[in-house]
Every structure is written in structure tokens, then in C-alpha cells.
Amino acid sequence: MPAANSTLATQQAFRILLQALSHPGEIYPWSPSDPGQGLPLMLQTLLDHEVSFAVIGPESDATAALVRDLTGSRLSAVPAADFIIVTRGRSQGGILAAKRGTLEYPDQGATVIYLVESLDREGQAGLWVKLQGPGVNREMRAMITGLAADEILDLQKINQEFPLGVDSFFLDRAGQVMGLPRSSLLEVQ
């Protein structure tokens, strides 16, 4: 049983994740006091020994060790993983192997956590993504720095046969988070 403070920390974290997934494209501050705690907190909120995970990208061994130690979750191959962590915003097509669920049980599709440089409302350096669909009032735009443009194209492919697909969270270095459910229509601008 976790200590009381972790009970409350994961409760707050969950509410932010819920807001983020309910409002795709909105950027939510996550852990401003210590941005480095973003990933650990997210992992503790969502993962445990009942689910499996995979890591794609550089430093995948260190990340996998972190996930295991923090959550007791089981490491598995990408096609079997419930959670997939992409460490540097680039899976080089690896994400295409992710579980998309079945027509009877589309909820078995994976959840992908992208670690990226930054999430912004303005600027030019990054990748502008336009979103439409449930949770979005007409349309939303967000700029993601440190995400390969191919990832968005791959997510489009994975999510083109709704309700099959994966749901994603983007977590940046400043500890901000953005949600992207499979129901969102995406466009790279």
C-alpha cells in the first residue's frame, strides 16, 4: 500500500491526465515544481503488475528498469504491450506494431507515452498539429517540438479504423502534458 502522499499525488495526476484526454490538444501543466518527476508520476498513476509495457528509442534499458522498479509492470514486446513509452519522440515505425484492440474490445488498444522536448501554443521550431473530434471545440492547434513528423502520420494510420487504435500522451521536459485519444482527427501543418 503506497503512502498517503503518493495516494494523493496519483489522484491529482490522474485528474490532469483525464482532463488532457478529454480536451485533446490542450496543454496542461503537470509537475511544475519538479519537471523530472513527470514520467515517474505518470507511470505510478497508470501502471502496475496487472499491465505490460514496452520501451522504444534511446536509453530504453534505463527507462525499462525505471518502469519495472516503480510499478512492477511486466516488460513485453511492442505488439503485446498495454503501455508503450517512446523515449525521444521517434519510434521509427515501431509504433505501427502496437495493439489496436479488437472490434469487440477496442479498449485493449495500447496507450502510448511520447517523451518530447516541448509543447507550445506558439512558435515555429516544432511540428504544428491540428486536431478535431470529441473533446475539441471546432479545432485545436498545438506545437510539439522533439516529435518526428512520421509519428503523427503513423498515428493517423493506426487510428484510421476507429474504434480500433491507440491513445497517446505527450510529456515534455518542462513537465507539461497533452492528450491525444484515437478519436481525434489529426493533420500535420
Add this chain to the structure above:
Amino acid sequence: MGYVAVKGGEEAIAQAGKLLTYQRLKGASDPLEVRQIQEQLYLAVDRVMSEGSLYAPDLAALAFKQAAGDTLEAAFMLRAYRATQPRVGYSLPHKGEEIRIIRRISAAFKDIPGGQVLGPTSDYTLRLLDFELLEDTPRQRQAFLQALGRDLAGTRPLPLTFPKVIDILRKEGLLAEALGNEEGREKIFDITRQSLTFPASRSAALQTMARSETGGLLLLAYTNMRGYGDIHPTVGELRVGYLPVRIEHPQTGAPYTIGEVKVTEAEVIARFTAAEGSPKFTLGYGLCFGHNEIKAIAMAVLDRAMQAPEPRMPSEDQEFVLSHLDGIESLGFGSHWKLPHYVTFQSDLDRLRRAQEAGKKTKPGSGKDNAT
């Protein structure tokens, strides 16, 4: 003002709770000790543990007391308590052979290896009211126990384990291997962790029945025995006894016994099937916490019935059987109709009035009311 009276609020709830407690206290008798319930109403305690899905005789007795003898309510309390407890590990799988027997019988053979052990059973008692129990005096008890002690002198203790009756059939190749054994330990479904989906695996089906309400389970099994189904079971073996509980030792990883639980196990043999190869008997399996023979038998019958390749009867339809067996669920839903439903009723009223108006317009003079 009719329904608005339901807005009684906090005060009414508090007073109703007091009245409930008063019902238990208003008699002049001594308070019932939880230990008395545990020792003297042990079958009720067993039933509560089994349906509450938690092996805790003291807590089950407490729940039985608190529920004033309502086993459904008591099982519900125990189940709710169970849900607050974290899962810290999984016990290791066992064979029924390891049950430390207090009773085992077989209806399939006159004599069985190890012998029939009748044990504590009411099967052959006459169900005549025993008026002596009205005066259950310590002196009478003492006299009975002394006589029993004298009888025991010179008797042999039971062996620790007994061979399985159905192994005789298995060795001769007369028994089909049970379905679901291929699932393996890793694949064992956990109905407390996952919602049941259909078709359900055999492990999920057995777990669901093990915590089911005894009466409901018996009812469905009885429909099959009576004729809505045709498995014609024979009790291969019925065992009551204590099953060791083992876990992997957290430091060494070696099997480590942490206690034992009282269980009832039933294996029913049913008519042979000739699906592939030579015809064989098939097995239905039942196991539940505590001493509850009818539950274990009903479970075994339904386990076998649900193996029907083409379900034709209710008791063979896995979804039908497994969706309706849980006492805590059916109790809750059956009693939720007591809650106010005046908003939905208002909505229905609106529809009914409208439909009646429409009926009058289209069928003048017609006295029929389609909507009721």
C-alpha cells in the same frame, strides 16, 4: 405528499438505523457471541465465507450476527470487506488429493481405495425436531462428549491423504481430459481483477460458481437434473476436508504452507461423449469454501452442463448461467427497485398518455389499449 416523502434525508436514515439495532436488542436473551456463531452455526458461517468469497471464519460469523442471520446480507458485508484488501500474492495450485479428509464418499463404486468415509453428515439423520435441544444443558453436552471419548479409544486415525476415485477411470482411459486444463497457470483468469467476458474460460466459470449464491446455483443445476438438460451425473467423489494453502516463500521462492482452508469438492461423472476417438466419460468439477455439499455438487453439474458444444438448455448456456449466479449482485439489483423511480415513471407516464391519445385518434370506438 406521496413520493416526496422519500426526501426524508439524513434524520430518517439515522432513526431507521437505530430501529434496526433495537430489533436485535429488544429480546431478553444474552447477547450472541461471535465465537458461538462460529462454533455452533458453522454451516451458516461456511456459506457466508463461500458466497462472500473470503475465508475468514471469525469475520463471517461477525457478519452473520450483524445481518441478524441473513446469509445474503452477511456474504455481502464480507465481500465488501474483501474488496478493501490488497492482493499480495497468489497461492500455488493444488490437487484435490491433498485435502485432509473429514468426509469422502463415492456413489460410483461400492468400495473405493481408502474406503468410504462418512464423516459428519446429516444425510442419514431423520429430520425430526430434536426437542432435547430446547434444553441444551452443559450436563447433557458433557455426557455426550464423554461417551464419544470412550468410543474413540482404540480407533485408528484417518490417513493424511486419499487416492482420487476418478483416477481409476483415468488410468483405464475411460475419462476424457477436462477442458480448460490447457490454459495453464499463467492464463488463469481472475474474476476479481477482470470483468467476465464471453465466452468465458473454464477458470473464470469455476471462480464465478465458487462464489455464487447457493440457492441460485442449485436452482439452475436442478433444472438440468430434472430434464431441461441430460447430463445424468454420478457423484464420482465428494470430499470435505482441509486444503493446505501454499505460497512461494518471499525470500527463497520455495513452496511454503501458510495455513489451510476447509473446502468441499465434488467430481461428477457424466454420460460419455463420442466427439473424437473412442467414447469416454466426462467430468464436472465443483469446489467451494467451507462445508457445503449441495453447492459443490450443483457447481460440478453446471460445470459439466456448460461443456455442451451446442447449448440448448438454460443450464448449458454459459452466459445465462454465469451472469445470474452472484448473490451480492442479484440481491442488490433486486432490492434497488425500492429506490424512488419517479423521474423515469414520469417519463413513462408522458409516453403512455400520448400513446393513449394517439390510439383514440386512430381507432375511434376501439376499446382496446395497446399500451398496457
Add this chain to the structure above:
Amino acid sequence: MRLNAWLQDHRRVKKSRDYNFAFINEAAKREIRRKILKAVAIPGYQVPFASPELPVARGWGTGGLQLTLSLIGPEDILKVIDQGCDGSVNAVNIKKFVGQVTGVSTTTDTRQATIIQTRHRIPEEAMTRDQILVLQVPFPEALRTVEPSEAETRRMHGEADYSQMWLYLYEDIVKYGEISIGARYPVTVNGRYIMDPSPIPRWDIPKLHLAETLFLFGAGREKRIYAIPPHTRVEPLEFEDEKFRVEDFPGQACQRCGSSATFLDEIIDEASGARTYLCSDTSHCDKILAQQEEKEVRSCK
């Protein structure tokens, strides 16, 4: 090693007879939370979940409670209603239980609440994007009326094969002159899933459409969670020439606040046998009444 940690912890807990914050243990909460996120990502789709038992009976709001207890934190302000009423015994009971295991403050004011748990109604006042409405669900499957088997309704949802449902509605019109469904009127969510909105009156159905608020639905006994995110299309099933219609109360108004634009409860007067009407949303009724009194006071000055 995990076992050792537990043993130490367990001794402590046993002694104090304490329950976890928000009652449900953290592992079970985590499972519910994972399922809530999937529900939001697939609007209108019923996600199966383990649904641990609570000390409240199945069918008495356990699904809603499991959602509320997995959402709630110390900062939240909770409102609970049953049939639109904050003072109904069931609502009071649930509010008391959540209060006991979390210590959160409660309110009857729809605007003040951060989480509202409800049975059979959506509040009359529009809710905001910062609020969450948790609906208690007895029958999560809208197709159950036409198909009893869960395996089969799953297939129908998977293939978006809703012909049986449409046929049922058509036959209903032939029989009764219009669709006879009262409460629990089926809707299509995001143009994909047919969904049971819980037994809210038809009056409340339009409030689900392109709303600002997140709606979470919990069916504890049937072990299903589903959701409607904000800004999501929610359309009642209707034919082009047989439109969906909410309940009407022709010429009636609330006896108390005079409102004619709210869902009304029909009350039979004991003495006269006459029918009168009162707002079903009691806190909204109180608010209107208070506003009127304030106006009167002002106009007197």
C-alpha cells in the same frame, strides 16, 4: 519482497482499522482509472472493468461511486442527487459515505460542485468544462432490449450493426403511433456507438450534445464504464419523419418557483386528489426562489 512490505503495512492497518483514502484500494483505483481513460478515448463504448464490491448494494449506485471514489481528491466539492433531489435518502447516503472516507466538502449548488454524482437526472443549470458529471447506470447496454446476449450485443457494436434496434423503433411507431421509450432513450455518440444514457428523462438528452462537461457513466453490477467527452455529438435515435421529442408539461409550471422550463415531478394531492407540479431539480428550484425573493426585496426598497 512485496509480501514483506505488505505484512508490515497490514499490521499497522489492522490495528487502526483504517480504510484507504476514498475507500477503494490503490490497485483497484488504478484499474478503474485506466478504464476511464479508455472510455473517454472511445466515446460511447462500454469498457469492462473489475468493479470491486463496495459496502453499498449493487444497483444502488456502486458504478457511480467507483468512478467518484477514483476521481475524488481532498480539494473536490461533491454534490450527489437522486431523481434531481439532493435530499433523497439514497443521495444522502452516498454523500455521507464519500464524506466519511475522503473528508471532502459537499454542496447542493450545482455551480459550486467539482464532481456531481447523479441518478436519473442531469442538473438543469448548464455545467462547465471544469466539472465532471458521474451518472449511475443500471443497464449499460442500450441494445439489451432487442438482444439478451452480451456476446451478441458486443458483436453488434463492433460491426455497428444496429439494424435490429432501428427495426424495434420502427415497430414501436407502428404499434403506438410514436416511439414509446420513456426514460433511457438511446443515443448515438460521435456518430458511431449507440449508447444507453442511463435512466434520465428524454428532457435531459439534449444536454449531452456538444456539452462543455465530461460525462462519465458507471455500471457497477454490470461492470462497465463509458463516457461522453466534452464537445461530442450526441444524437437521440429518430427517423426523419418521426422526430425525437422531450416530455412536455402543457400549461404546467412548478408550484413553488413558477418555472415552466424545467423537468417537473407530478404530485398527487392527498386531500383533493388534484395533480400539481414541482421542479425535479430541487436545488435549482431553491435558487430561482431565492433570486425571486431577492428581487422582491430590492423592488420594495
